[in-house]
Amino acid sequence: MSLETAEALAPAARDDVVVRARDVVKTYGGTRALKGVNFDIHRGTVTTLFGENGAGKSTLMKILSGVEQPTSGSIELYGEQVTFASTVDARDRGISIIHQELSLAPNLSVRDNIFMGREIHNATGIDFAEETRQTRALMAELEEQIDPATLVAELRLGQQQIVEIARALSVNARILIMDEPTSALSATEVEVLFKVIHDLTSRGVSIVYISHHLEEALQITDYAVVLRDGAMTASAEVEDIDLEWIVRNMVGENFDLGSPPSDYTFGDVALSIQDVSVADPDNADRFLVDHLSLDVRAGEIVCIYGLMGAGRTELLEAVAGRVPLSGGRVLLKDKDVAKLTIAGRIAAGMGLVPEDRQRDGLVQTMTVGRNMSLASLGSFVKTLLMSPAMERKLVDGAIRDVHVKTSGGGAMIGSLSGGNQQKVVIGKMLSTDPQVILLDEPSRGIDVGAKAEVFGLLAARAREGLGVLYSTSEVGECLSIAHRVVVMRRGRISAEFGSNVAKEQIMAASGESLVS
Amino acid sequence: MTASTANRAPEDSGPKPRTSRIPTNLSIGKVLLEGRAFLALIVIIVVFSSLSGNYFTVDNIISMASHVAIYALLAMGMLLVILNGGIDLSVGSTLAISGMVAGFLMKGVNLPLSDHTAFPAVWVVVVICCAVGGFVGLVNGILVGRLKVAPFVATLGTLYVVRGLAELMTNGQPYNNLAGDPKLGNTGFNWLGFNKLLGIPVGVIVMVVVAIIIAVTLNRAVFGRWLYASGGNERAAELSGVPVRKVKVRVYVASGVCAAIAGLILSSELTAASPVNGQSYELTAIAAVVIGGAALTGGRGNVRGTLLGAFVIGFLSDGLTIVGVSSYWQTVFTGAVIILAVLLNAVQYKGTRRRKTGSSAPGADGATADAAGPRATKNSDVPQSAPDIGKTAS
Numbered sequence: 001m002s003l004e005t006a007e008a009l010a011p012a013a014r015d016d017v018v019v020r021a022r023d024v025v026k027t028y029g030g031t032r033a034l035k036g037v038n039f040d041i042h043r044g045t046v047t048t049l050f051g052e053n054g055a056g057k058s059t060l061m062k063i064l065s066g067v068e069q070p071t072s073g074s075i076e077l078y079g080e081q082v083t084f085a086s087t088v089d090a091r092d093r094g095i096s097i098i099h100q101e102l103s104l105a106p107n108l109s110v111r112d113n114i115f116m117g118r119e120i121h122n123a124t125g126i127d128f129a130e131e132t133r134q135t136r137a138l139m140a141e142l143e144e145q146i147d148p149a150t151l152v153a154e155l156r157l158g159q160q161q162i163v164e165i166a167r168a169l170s171v172n173a174r175i176l177i178m179d180e181p182t183s184a185l186s187a188t189e190v191e192v193l194f195k196v197i198h199d200l201t202s203r204g205v206s207i208v209y210i211s212h213h214l215e216e217a218l219q220i221t222d223y224a225v226v227l228r229d230g231a232m233t234a235s236a237e238v239e240d241i242d243l244e245w246i247v248r249n250m251v252g253e254n255f256d257l258g259s260p261p262s263d264y265t266f267g268d269v270a271l272s273i274q275d276v277s278v279a280d281p282d283n284a285d286r287f288l289v290d291h292l293s294l295d296v297r298a299g300e301i302v303c304i305y306g307l308m309g310a311g312r313t314e315l316l317e318a319v320a321g322r323v324p325l326s327g328g329r330v331l332l333k334d335k336d337v338a339k340l341t342i343a344g345r346i347a348a349g350m351g352l353v354p355e356d357r358q359r360d361g362l363v364q365t366m367t368v369g370r371n372m373s374l375a376s377l378g379s380f381v382k383t384l385l386m387s388p389a390m391e392r393k394l395v396d397g398a399i400r401d402v403h404v405k406t407s408g409g410g411a412m413i414g415s416l417s418g419g420n421q422q423k424v425v426i427g428k429m430l431s432t433d434p435q436v437i438l439l440d441e442p443s444r445g446i447d448v449g450a451k452a453e454v455f456g457l458l459a460a461r462a463r464e465g466l467g468v469l470y471s472t473s474e475v476g477e478c479l480s481i482a483h484r485v486v487v488m489r490r491g492r493i494s495a496e497f498g499s500n501v502a503k504e505q506i507m508a509a510s511g512e513s514l515v516s
Numbered sequence: 517m518t519a520s521t522a523n524r525a526p527e528d529s530g531p532k533p534r535t536s537r538i539p540t541n542l543s544i545g546k547v548l549l550e551g552r553a554f555l556a557l558i559v560i561i562v563v564f565s566s567l568s569g570n571y572f573t574v575d576n577i578i579s580m581a582s583h584v585a586i587y588a589l590l591a592m593g594m595l596l597v598i599l600n601g602g603i604d605l606s607v608g609s610t611l612a613i614s615g616m617v618a619g620f621l622m623k624g625v626n627l628p629l630s631d632h633t634a635f636p637a638v639w640v641v642v643v644i645c646c647a648v649g650g651f652v653g654l655v656n657g658i659l660v661g662r663l664k665v666a667p668f669v670a671t672l673g674t675l676y677v678v679r680g681l682a683e684l685m686t687n688g689q690p691y692n693n694l695a696g697d698p699k700l701g702n703t704g705f706n707w708l709g710f711n712k713l714l715g716i717p718v719g720v721i722v723m724v725v726v727a728i729i730i731a732v733t734l735n736r737a738v739f740g741r742w743l744y745a746s747g748g749n750e751r752a753a754e755l756s757g758v759p760v761r762k763v764k765v766r767v768y769v770a771s772g773v774c775a776a777i778a779g780l781i782l783s784s785e786l787t788a789a790s791p792v793n794g795q796s797y798e799l800t801a802i803a804a805v806v807i808g809g810a811a812l813t814g815g816r817g818n819v820r821g822t823l824l825g826a827f828v829i830g831f832l833s834d835g836l837t838i839v840g841v842s843s844y845w846q847t848v849f850t851g852a853v854i855i856l857a858v859l860l861n862a863v864q865y866k867g868t869r870r871r872k873t874g875s876s877a878p879g880a881d882g883a884t885a886d887a888a889g890p891r892a893t894k895n896s897d898v899p900q901s902a903p904d905i906g907k908t909a910s
Contacts (some may be wrong), residue, residue, distance in 0.1 A: 005667060186879055252809060320755070322754070322755060337720055341757075341759070342754060342755060342757050343757035343758070346756075346757040347757070350756055351755075351757075354755055359749075359752075360749075360751045360752050361752055361755070362749065362752055363744070363745050363746065363748035363749040363750075363752050363753065364748060364749060365747070365748035365811075365814075365815035365816050366745065366815070368749055370741065370744075370745075374741070374745055374753070374756040374758070375754075375756040375757050377738045377741055378738065379744075381738060384737065385732070385736040386736050386741070388736075396784065428756060432757075433672065480629075486777055506853060
């Protein structure tokens with residue numbers, strides 16, 4: 001995007017701009033994660049970054065908070081050109097970030113966490129009394145009754161979030177970046193957080209806010225900035241925009257993620273999830289998946305949409321055998337697989353492509369080929385030993401089938417791009433010749449082109465009779481290849497739609513507006 | 517030269533199915549990495565040969581290889597455990613109790629309810645000792661795999677328990693003279709430690725056979741793939757249908773059996789079994805595995821490297837003895853070599869990563885590789901390598 005258009009899109013320049021990022025480019029290897037982003041932060045306001053996974057939000061925030069340095073472009077802080085050597089450097093200049101995953105030490109007290117790394121010293125060592133006093137003052141400011149001596153592990157997630165904020169405030173943050181701060185919070189905790197945000201902005205602190213809860217973010221924000229594929233596509237003041245505007249700019253209108261494959265009839269029910277429950281390991285009275293039933297027929301593609309914490313991952317992991325069921329049955333072609341191991345379920349014809357590719361999908365110490373063949377080792381064993389020739393045939397075939405761009409099966413898995421790595425994980429499961437494939441956020445962290453390819457691949461397999469059940473947290477992806485969209489909310493199905501549903505309907509059913 | 521065949525035999529023995537699948541640019545990195553331990557071995561041999569005329573002689577090489585065999589057997593069992601991401605501290609104690617059980621059986625077992633004393637044949641003794649080692653391993657495996665005790669702690673516990681049991685068998689006294697008696701039909705125990713086939717000590721041959729079995733298992737058997745996968749990323753392996761707990765139990769059992777075999781060979785060489793045998797051998801075994809390029813975090817390492825590591829340690833300490841360096845200095849040198857090997861590992865890894873964009877190095881590299889391993893790349897539309905491979909990949 002050229003500078004002129006970006007300027008034109010930006011809201012009328014005011015003199016209260018505290019941070020002015022211009023033409024920020026970040027490349028990793030051959031991939032451009034940010035393609036020249038212009039971005040302003042105004043004093044005492046909330047600026048929200050909207051964008052799908054992989055749009056570049058996190059990269060931009062990492063640059064602003066000193067975690068990463070931009071490849072090119074400039075950042076002005078109070079009109080002065082700056083480069084941040086490290087997060088400490090950024091923090092010293094008043095920019096703090098609260099990460100999506102809390103970075104507190106649960107074994108330490110609230111006080112010790114707040115002063116971690118910058119303990120107050122007196123003649124005899126750490127001045128605990130002074131630290132405690134300051135912690136109390138911070139808590140009073142945030143209107144939280146948390147004793148400074150409490151262990152962080154004993155706090156609710158929402159309170160831990162408050163401690164994070166207190167820590168940022170204790171270093172006099174003038175700009176506070178919050179990455180998905182509400183994803184783990186209850187509705188009341190979100191209200192508290194929003195109140196805190198209002199207090200902060202009225203004191204002149206600028207907030208940069210990132211959230212997937214679009215409506216929720218709309219309530220709190222003053223400015224909206226939308227990123228797509230590493231470029232800023234739009235920005236506006238909140239008075240001028242609505243939810244529809246955000247979604248349109250986030251997803252883009254002209255990119256096609258495919259449509260449901262048609263001209264064939266579905267087969268029998270391939271996977272039948274009956275009254276399945278998964279108890280919350282931390283709270284036995286609560287169900288992460290709450291007596292949920294769902295059928296997937298051979299050749300059918302079903303999408304599960306839901307916010308973070310809706311229970312999508314838990315449902316898929318329970319069906320695949322990763323977490324035990326608290327109740328219910330899972331039938332695969334009329335055979336109850338609920339008692340089988342993961343290996344047994346793969347053999348029976350059902351496998352899971354997990355959400356977190358790095359953590360659950362790939363073995364980084366192995367090659368592309370060995371990752372690809374890992375779930376179907378039995379198919380190339382000849383008299384006790386694996387046949388390298390048969391394995392190579394399987395691997396080469398799978399690499400072709402799922403269009404992995406690689407120099408060959410012998411390349412290390414780490415040499416592939418995210419999209420190609422994801423195709424390897426999918427190819428691994430497809431190599432087991434499944435009846436049903438479960439995919440948890442199959443498009444997470446891959447670019448739009450790879451997304452379309454992955455969906456195309458699944459559509460082609462569905463046409464051949466594969467049952468596909470995938471989950472997503474991005475509305476745009478529900479409206480691609482799925483024949484049916486199931487919305488999950490708090491462990492239950494809150495709505496079910498055909499493929500002709502509108503985005504707004506899906507969002508409403510998911511409870512996108514937690515605070516209203 | 518018989519000498520060189522003696523020390524080269526074990527590395528040639530490993531199967532090489534992988535080389536056919538790996539592009540040529542990768543094998544350069546591989547050779548460099550494995551060359552590190554090999555180079556150290558060459559340096560050791562050259563240095564000590566120049567210091568002492570007795571070092572590089574057939575007799576000495578054979579004698580050193582026999583010492584190495586004990587370490588190598590322990591180290592290969594340890595390799596399996598380390599590939600799984602665990603550690604087995606109990607192997608020294610297992611070695612001792614295996615020898616003690618052999619001694620106990622060779623001295624005759626008084627059968628209850630009768631006056632007879634049974635003298636089991638040597639092969640029975642061998643089988644029972646291996647079973648004892650396997651049982652110790654099974655206990656470790658159940659503690660680690662089923663009861664989720666940290667490997668370090670679980671095997672530290674069995675280290676003490678098993679050592680104590682070995683001492684209790686005779687109140688700390690050794691069993692001497694295990695030669696057996698022709699009249700009783702239990703001779704042949706010293707065959708393991710003393711005899712030679714084609715001029716090679718039986719212990720060395722046992723080491724080679726075990727090496728071949730483990731190498732084939734690692735490279736060609738499904739179990740080997742399971743082991744590499746679950747050591748590299750247990751969660752991903754599990755979701756791919758790998759029975760990760762079964763794998764875990766089995767590697768400890770295998771390590772116990774390897775330690776028992778080492779115990780048999782050692783007590784046969786000494787024709788005596790002492791409950792204090794093998795103290796701190798677990799550390800030597802770990803050192804051999806590490807020098808051999810395996811990563812303590814699991815998933816990386818191979819038999820060839822581990823054997824080289826065992827040879828480096830064995831040849832170094834024997835060489836120091838031959839040139840008359842005090843045993844205290846030997847300890848210092850051994851430690852220095854371990855540190856140096858691991859440091860070289862890091863240096864070499866960095867070098868290959870820059871040149872080869874990381875695609876070659878992680879395969880065989882040590883602990884340092886893990887800094888760039890699984891968790892380093894959260895943001896995954898980013899290729900984890902430098903541009904040239906990135907282009908072909910995306």
